[in-house]
Amino acid sequence: MKRCLVTSFVVVLLTTFSYSANAQDAARASYQIASYDIGANVVQSERALAAITTVVIKNTGKAAGSNLTLRLNSKAKLKSVTANGASVTFHPLADANAGLQRVNITLTTPLEAGNSVSLVFDYRLPVENNTGLETISALGSQFRPESFWYPVLNTSFTVRGIDTAPYKLRIEGGNVLSSGTEKDNGASFEQPLYGQPFFLQGAWDRVEGSADAKGVTAYLTSGAPAEERKQAEVMLAVAAAARSFYASLLGSAPAIPLRLVSVRRGAGFGDTGTILIERAAFRRSKLDAATTMSIAESIARLWVGAQAPIRGEGSSVLREGFTRYLAALFLEKQFGRDASEAELLRERMSYAIVAKRDAPISRTTQLDDTYFSSVPNKGAMVWRLVERKLGKDAFMTSMRSLLQSNDLTLTAVRAALTAQGGEPLKKLLEYELDQPTEMDLMVGVPQLRGAESVAALRNLGSLDAQVTVTALTASGERLKVEATVPAQNFAEAVFKTSAKITRVEVDPDKLFPQIDYSNDVAPRAPDIAGALADALRYFNGQEFARAESTAREVLAAAPKMQEARVMLARALLGQNKTDEAETIFRALLEDPLPLSNTLAWANIGLAEIAAKKGQGADAGRRYTDAIKAEGEYGSALAARAARIRAEASPAVDDSIRTFLAQLDKDITNGTKADVESKVVPGELIRFVNGIVGTKPEVWQTRVLRTEQWDPNLSAADVTINSKVLGKEASGTALLLLVRSGNTWKLAGIELFEVR
Numbered sequence: 047m048k049r050c051l052v053t054s055f056v057v058v059l060l061t062t063f064s065y066s067a068n069a070q071d072a073a074r075a076s077y078q079i080a081s082y083d084i085g086a087n088v089v090q091s092e093r094a095l096a097a098i099t100t101v102v103i104k105n106t107g108k109a110a111g112s113n114l115t116l117r118l119n120s121k122a123k124l125k126s127v128t129a130n131g132a133s134v135t136f137h138p139l140a141d142a143n144a145g146l147q148r149v150n151i152t153l154t155t156p157l158e159a160g161n162s163v164s165l166v167f168d169y170r171l172p173v174e175n176n177t178g179l180e181t182i183s184a185l186g187s188q189f190r191p192e193s194f195w196y197p198v199l200n201t202s203f204t205v206r207g208i209d210t211a212p213y214k215l216r217i218e219g220g221n222v223l224s225s226g227t228e229k230d231n232g233a234s235f236e237q238p239l240y241g242q243p244f245f246l247q248g249a250w251d252r253v254e255g256s257a258d259a260k261g262v263t264a265y266l267t268s269g270a271p272a273e274e275r276k277q278a279e280v281m282l283a284v285a286a287a288a289r290s291f292y293a294s295l296l297g298s299a300p301a302i303p304l305r306l307v308s309v310r311r312g313a314g315f316g317d318t319g320t321i322l323i324e325r326a327a328f329r330r331s332k333l334d335a336a337t338t339m340s341i342a343e344s345i346a347r348l349w350v351g352a353q354a355p356i357r358g359e360g361s362s363v364l365r366e367g368f369t370r371y372l373a374a375l376f377l378e379k380q381f382g383r384d385a386s387e388a389e390l391l392r393e394r395m396s397y398a399i400v401a402k403r404d405a406p407i408s409r410t411t412q413l414d415d416t417y418f419s420s421v422p423n424k425g426a427m428v429w430r431l432v433e434r435k436l437g438k439d440a441f442m443t444s445m446r447s448l449l450q451s452n453d454l455t456l457t458a459v460r461a462a463l464t465a466q467g468g469e470p471l472k473k474l475l476e477y478e479l480d481q482p483t484e485m486d487l488m489v490g491v492p493q494l495r496g497a498e499s500v501a502a503l504r505n506l507g508s509l510d511a512q513v514t515v516t517a518l519t520a521s522g523e524r525l526k527v528e529a530t531v532p533a534q535n536f537a538e539a540v541f542k543t544s545a546k547i548t549r550v551e552v553d554p555d556k557l558f559p560q561i562d563y564s565n566d567v568a569p570r571a572p573d574i575a576g577a578l579a580d581a582l583r584y585f586n587g588q589e590f591a592r593a594e595s596t597a598r599e600v601l602a603a604a605p606k607m608q609e610a611r612v613m614l615a616r617a618l619l620g621q622n623k624t625d626e627a628e629t630i631f632r633a634l635l636e637d638p639l640p641l642s643n644t645l646a647w648a649n650i651g652l653a654e655i656a657a658k659k660g661q662g663a664d665a666g667r668r669y670t671d672a673i674k675a676e677g678e679y680g681s682a683l684a685a686r687a688a689r690i691r692a693e694a695s696p697a698v699d700d701s702i703r704t705f706l707a708q709l710d711k712d713i714t715n716g717t718k719a720d721v722e723s724k725v726v727p728g729e730l731i732r733f734v735n736g737i738v739g740t741k742p743e744v745w746q747t748r749v750l751r752t753e754q755w756d757p758n759l760s761a762a763d764v765t766i767n768s769k770v771l772g773k774e775a776s777g778t779a780l781l782l783l784v785r786s787g788n789t790w791k792l793a794g795i796e797l798f799e800v801r
Contacts, residue, residue, distance in 0.1 A: 514555065549567065
């Protein structure tokens with residue numbers, strides 16, 4: 047509770063600094079962004095973005111106002127600000143949030159209630175270090191909204207949430223991607239929906255959707271191989287299916303193009319129909335679960351936030367929570383119940399990590415470190431509870447009507463649903479949205495009472511819980527009863543059977559957010575996350591039998607959990623139980639929606655089995671598939687090392703070998719300028735500064751293997767021997783290199799095990 051009070055205080059304090067106050071304040075002005083019109087130029091030679099941004103702001107309050115506060119990237123250098131064509135006084139000030147500056151503006155003429163003002167900002171934003179939020183590179187530039195490259199009234203750090211508005215965007219140089227309608231052969235975009243301005247600039251190959259996926263296009267890295275185009279077609283079909291599914295629930299889809307864009311950085315972002323997807327997803331052998339959820343949630347936001355703008359406090363409960371709820375419905379429709387249940391388990395496990403310290407989700411912002419685990423996941427649980435109270439059809443009918451409004455707020459949604467569901471639903475929403483989680487549902491071992499078996503139930507929360515309780519008898523019969531467990535009280539689940547009950551569970555669908563899910567089952571089940579960590583520890587210690595036993599315990603509680611199935615198969619393989627391990631690995635690859643890490647470890651396991659059988663070619667292919675999955679650091683490291691061992695003579699590009707030999711010389715004997723000349727500008731800033739500052743006595747790179755990813759991008763597996771400040775180190779690394787003219791430049795270090 048103490049943390050919640052602190053969080054609320056911080057939120058209130060931040061909100062006070064914004065002049066976009068609640069319009070219900072009769073004595074104050076309240077501001078809202080009506081539109082953006084942005085013209086910008088990426089100046090490669092200066093590594094800066096020059097922009098002129100016109101922001102139309104409307105006073106939606108009930109009084110005139112003269113003072114406005116907007117926020118902008120702290121590194122942006124403002125040249126001028128005008129209001130309706132006339133210069134105005136502005137004061138850039140440091141903001142409480144790192145990376146931001148406040149721009150206080152005083153209008154010469156007060157802005158009357160209901161009127162608008164057109165502010166024009168002329169500024170330049172330098173970019174020293176390329177990141178997923180802001181990148182300037184000859185290889186491709188991008189600016190996401192989170193970089194605050196344009197001025198805003200509200201941010202994700204306030205309970206009012208982000209600003210969205212229709213916008214026009216013009217970027218000099220062409221080859222631009224954003225959202226909305228493309229104009230002038232890719233030089234500009236117009237977005238009529240409510241979105242956040244962003245853009246990418248580079249070179250892509252287009253893959254158009256089939257007749258069933260009309261209006262959906264994938265943009266792949268220029269020169270992408272056929273396998274990426276094939277995977278893109280799968281994603282286009284999924285995106286089109288999601289659009290059709292949501293249209294059946296929420297009404298006609300907005301007439302806006304859908305774009306899936308392959309990126310090296312910034313994946314996971316999606317806004318008003320354009321979705322950034324990591325390039326690895328296009329290289330995988332199957333569509334993975336995380337990519338599918340990213341597509342599904344992003345397309346849901348066409349209805350939730352784009353077609354209907356979401357404003358006011360707690361907007362993220364709709365923008366993040368409701369779209370995740372919708373995405374899980376789509377997964378079940380498209381890929382089956384097992385796929386949706388696996389996703390719900392992952393959401394619950396993510397939330398469980400922060401459940402004991404989360405704040406009320408209607409007040410949680412990205413200032414809270416619990417935000418990304420709490421708001422989307424608990425939010426989705428809350429909407430499932432509402433669906434259960436009202437019924438799915440009634441719930442969707444209400445939401446469809448609400449989403450057709452011009453100004454959607456969480457307050458309006460709560461009022462409409464309460465009018466339909468009455469006082470019980472009002473209490474549910476107040477409890478789940480406005481309070482931190484405190485509920486803990488418990489169940490005891492059933493006791494025989496005559497011809498019945500009775501299980502004790504307990505509820506530590508302050509809300510009555512209407513729950514399902516299931517039981518499994520020794521003969522395999524499954525029983526189910528409904529029960530109400532009063533707030534902070536006890537109840538009973540009575541099963542009309544005298545048969546021995548071996549397992550009983552309260553709330554088996556895990557509808558209610560709780561602080562502890564391990565005591566929902568009797569006999570008590572192991573904590574899934576903790577048990578899985580134990581299994582990994584046993585495996586790393588080569589205690590394969592204990593790892594197998596622990597993995598089986600996890601699977602008894604969560605039979606479809608991919609991570610536990612992977613661990614079980616790896617533990618079996620460690621004990622030379624090859625046939626059983628192979629069966630599990632192959633089944634994992636047949637899962638309708640595998641995790642990227644599942645693809646990686648399953649292929650590694652099958653490669654090891656193939657190598658034992660003397661099937662070297664098959665082992666090499668499996669290791670390559672594992673590498674392309676890019677599941678996690680550990681699987682990538684293991685697969686790359688094993689592939690090199692499995693190949694008789696790995697291919698090496700001599701031009702890359704020559705380039706890295708010269709880089710070695712520059713590192714030990716050259717100047718900082720020499721080293722920087724061999725690195726893509728804006729990349730590896732810390733590496734360059736660190737290695738130049740320490741001046742290694744020895745730095746020797748030996749190329750083990752190279753592979754070409756596209757015409758201008760290659761990867762090199764290398765070993766490095768070094769001596770820095772008298773300390774020797776050696777190990778492996780994975781270097782990314784980009785062809786620049788007739789030579790190479792270092793673009794990234796993906797793996798680094800030099801110790």
